[in-house]
Amino acid sequence: MKKYTYTEKKDTRSGFGAGLLEAGKKNPEVVALCADLVGSLKMDAFIKEFPERFFQIGIAEANMIGIAAGLTIGGKIPFTGTFANFSTGRVYDQIRQSVAYSDKNVKICASHAGLTLGEDGATHQILEDIGLMKMLPGMTVINPCDYNQTKAATIAIAEHHGPVYLRFGRPVIPVFTDPDQKFEIGKAWMVNEGTDVTIIATGHMVWKAIEAGEKLAEMGIDAEIINIHTIKPLDEAAVLKSVKKTGCVVTCEEHNKFGGLGESIARLLSTELPSPQEFVAVNDSFGESGTPDQLMTKYGLDSINIIEAAQKVIKRAKK
Amino acid sequence: MKHTIKELEDIASQVRRDIVRMVHGCQSGHPGGSLGCADFFTALYFEVMNHSTDFTMDGKGEDLFFLSNGHISPVFYSVLARSGYFDVSELATFRKLNSRLQGHPTTHEGLPGIRIASGSLGQGMSVAIGAALAKKLNKDHSVVYSLHGDGELQEGQNWEAIMYAPFNKVDNLISSVDYNGQQIDGPTEKVLSLENLQAKFEAFGWHVINSDGNDMDSIVKALHYAKSLLGKGKPILNLMSTQMGAGVDFMMGSHKWHGVAPNDEQLALALAQLPSTLKDY
Numbered sequence: 001m002k003k004y005t006y007t008e009k010k011d012t013r014s015g016f017g018a019g020l021l022e023a024g025k026k027n028p029e030v031v032a033l034c035a036d037l038v039g040s041l042k043m044d045a046f047i048k049e050f051p052e053r054f055f056q057i058g059i060a061e062a063n064m065i066g067i068a069a070g071l072t073i074g075g076k077i078p079f080t081g082t083f084a085n086f087s088t089g090r091v092y093d094q095i096r097q098s099v100a101y102s103d104k105n106v107k108i109c110a111s112h113a114g115l116t117l118g119e120d121g122a123t124h125q126i127l128e129d130i131g132l133m134k135m136l137p138g139m140t141v142i143n144p145c146d147y148n149q150t151k152a153a154t155i156a157i158a159e160h161h162g163p164v165y166l167r168f169g170r171p172v173i174p175v176f177t178d179p180d181q182k183f184e185i186g187k188a189w190m191v192n193e194g195t196d197v198t199i200i201a202t203g204h205m206v207w208k209a210i211e212a213g214e215k216l217a218e219m220g221i222d223a224e225i226i227n228i229h230t231i232k233p234l235d236e237a238a239v240l241k242s243v244k245k246t247g248c249v250v251t252c253e254e255h256n257k258f259g260g261l262g263e264s265i266a267r268l269l270s271t272e273l274p275s276p277q278e279f280v281a282v283n284d285s286f287g288e289s290g291t292p293d294q295l296m297t298k299y300g301l302d303s304i305n306i307i308e309a310a311q312k313v314i315k316r317a318k319k
Numbered sequence: 320m321k322h323t324i325k326e327l328e329d330i331a332s333q334v335r336r337d338i339v340r341m342v343h344g345c346q347s348g349h350p351g352g353s354l355g356c357a358d359f360f361t362a363l364y365f366e367v368m369n370h371s372t373d374f375t376m377d378g379k380g381e382d383l384f385f386l387s388n389g390h391i392s393p394v395f396y397s398v399l400a401r402s403g404y405f406d407v408s409e410l411a412t413f414r415k416l417n418s419r420l421q422g423h424p425t426t427h428e429g430l431p432g433i434r435i436a437s438g439s440l441g442q443g444m445s446v447a448i449g450a451a452l453a454k455k456l457n458k459d460h461s462v463v464y465s466l467h468g469d470g471e472l473q474e475g476q477n478w479e480a481i482m483y484a485p486f487n488k489v490d491n492l493i494s495s496v497d498y499n500g501q502q503i504d505g506p507t508e509k510v511l512s513l514e515n516l517q518a519k520f521e522a523f524g525w526h527v528i529n530s531d532g533n534d535m536d537s538i539v540k541a542l543h544y545a546k547s548l549l550g551k552g553k554p555i556l557n558l559m560s561t562q563m564g565a566g567v568d569f570m571m572g573s574h575k576w577h578g579v580a581p582n583d584e585q586l587a588l589a590l591a592q593l594p595s596t597l598k599d600y
Contacts, residue, residue, distance in 0.1 A: 031456070055452065055487075063445045063479035070385075070449020073434050074457055075377050078449075093439050094476070098446055102426045102436045 001217040012168035013111040015147035017042025019154025041081035065094040069104040084113035085126035100136040114254035116292035125287035131259020133165040141232040143167040145206035152183035171292040188238035194224035198242040198249040205252035212306035248317035250309045257281035276316035278309035329596035331361040337397035343586045345414040351576040353394035355561035360398040367542040372403040374431035387443020388468035389423040399432040407600040441474025451492045470502030484554040485524025495557040501574035525556040532559035
C-alpha cells in the first residue's frame with residue numbers, strides 16, 4: 001500500500017475559495033454570485049479582490065441561478081455559491097431549464113454537502129444532489145476529495161465550457177493530494193494499485209478509503225484504490241480496467257446509495273463487465289443532527305465499513 | 320421611425336396570420352397570448368430594438384430580448400422569421416418532429432434569435448437581469464427587454480427578481496407584462512388575483528409605465544418613452560394591457576383560446592379577418 005501522509009487538515013470549501021480567487025485572477029470573465037452565505041462559501045478573498053465582479057443575491061437561490069444563466073450571455077463565467085441543498089433540490093427546475101437545457105456556462109458550486117454539514121441536521125444535509133445533477137443531460141458533476149483537489153478543480157472548471165456541479169464540504173479533513181496538481185475533468189486518479197479488490201471513492205470518502213486500504217494491507221488484502229472525482233462524465237476505461245483485474249468493487253460516497261456514484265459504476269459494470277459490488281453509502285435515509293464524525297459512524301461511512309464491504313465482496317467474487 | 324404605424328400594423332397582421340396557421344398546422348400550441356402580443360413583438364423587433372439577424376449568443380453591442388412566458392412561442396417565431404433570423408418557410412415545422420421550432424423556445428436546437436429556454440414559468444426576469452448585469456460589466460450600453468405573462472407573476476421567482484433589480488440599480492432593463500387578465504383556468508382575478516400590479520411594482524422600486532398593447536401607436540410610444548427613462552437607477556416596467564386573442568373576434572375576451580388550436584373552419588374565419596400583407600409562408 002502506497003503511503004499517504006498529511007501535515008494539516010483543511011476544509012474543501014476553503015479549497016474552493018482559494019481556487020475561485022485564482023480563477024478570477026486568470027480570467028477577467030469569471031464572476032461570482034452568492035445567496036447570503038459568503039463566509040460559509042469562503043468567497044471573501046474573491047470579493048475583496050474583485051468587488052465589481054461579485055453579486056450578492058440575497059436569500060433567493062432561484063433568482064441566483066437565473067441571473068447566472070443570464071450573465072453567461074455576454075461571455076461571463078458565473079460561479080454560484082450556496083449550500084448543496086439550496087444549490088440543487090431547491091432550484092432543480094431553474095438549473096434544468098435555464099442552465100442545462102439552455103447549455104449555459106454556469107458553475108454551480110455547492111458547499112456543506114452530505115452528512116458532514118453536521119449539527120444543522122437533515123433539512124440542510126442533502127444526500128440526493130449527485131443523483132439530481134448527474135441526471136441532467138450535459139451536466140458535469142465533480143466531488144473533489146481534499147483542499148488541494150478542490151482548489152485545482154475550481155480552476156479547471158473555469159476553463160471548461162459547459163454547466164458544472166462542483167460539490168464540496170464543511171469539515172476539516174486531511175490534505176493529502178499534490179498542491180500543484182493539474183486537475184483533469186473526467187480522469188480518474190489511481191490512488192493505489194492493487195489486485196484483490198477495487199475500492200472506488202469520491203469526496204470525503206477518499207481519505208477513509210486510504211485508511212481502509214492500509215488496514216486491509218495489514219490483513220493481507222491488496223486493495224486497488226481509485227478516486228473518481230468526476231462522477232459525470234465517468235472515466236469508464238479506468239473503472240473497467242481495474243475491475244477486470246480485481247473482479248470486484250466497493251464504491252464509497254457520502255450520498256444516498258440511490259442515484260450516486262455507486263449506481264453509475266453499477267450501470268457501467270452491468271452492461272460491460274458484470275461483477276460483485278458493495279455500496280458504502282447512506283441507506284436511503286435522511287440524516288440528523290450530530291458532529292460530522294458521529295454521523296459518518298452512525299450512517300455507516302467509516303473506514304471500518306469499507307473494510308467490511310471489501311471482505312464481503314471478495315468472498316462473493318470467489319464463489 | 321424606421322416604419323410608419325400603418326406599416327407596423329400591416330406586419331402585425333401577417334404575424335397574426337402566421338400564428339393561427341402555425342397552431343392550426345400542428346393542431347396544438349397557444350394562439351390566445353400569441354395574438355395578444357403580436358403588436359408588442361412587431362414594435363419591438365421592427366421598430367424599437369437595435370438588433371442584428373446575424374445571430375450571436377452573446378449579442379454584444381445589440382439589444383436583447385427574453386421571452387419568459389415561453390408558451391407564446393408562435394408570435395416569437397413568426398417575428399424572428401419575418402425579421403430575417405431564419406426563413407419563413409421553417410414556420411411550417413412548428414411543434415413537429417425534428418423541428419428547431421419546439422413547442423416552447425429553446426437554444427437546444429440552435430434556432431437563431433433564441434438565447435434561453437423558457438416554458439417552465441417565472442424564470443425569464445432573472446435571466447434578463449443577468450444579461451443586463453453582463454452588459455454593464457462589458458460597458459455595453461445597449462438595452463435588455465423581457466416579456467412576462469400576468470398569470471406568470473404568480474410564480475415566486477419573479478418576486479425575487481422584482482426585488483433584486485431596483486435594489487441593484489439594474490437600469491438597462493425594460494420588462495413588459497402582458498396584462499390580459501386571463502390564464503388557463505380562467506380570469507386571473509378568479510384564479511389568484513394580481514390585485515394592483517402597478518402599486519406592487521412601484522413598491523418594489525420600479526418605474527412603471529402603462530400602455531395599450533393592442534394599439535401600435537401606444538406600444539411604440541411607450542417603448543420609446545421607456546428607453547428615455549433608462550440609466551436613472553431604476554428598471555422600467557411596461558404594464559401593457561392586451562386582449563388574449565386580439566385580432567380574431569371569436570378568440571377575444573376569454574381564456575378559452577389560451578391553448579387550443581382552431582379547426583379548418585375556424586382557421587378560415589380567422590384568416591378572413593387578417594389581411595395578408597407579406598406573403599404567407
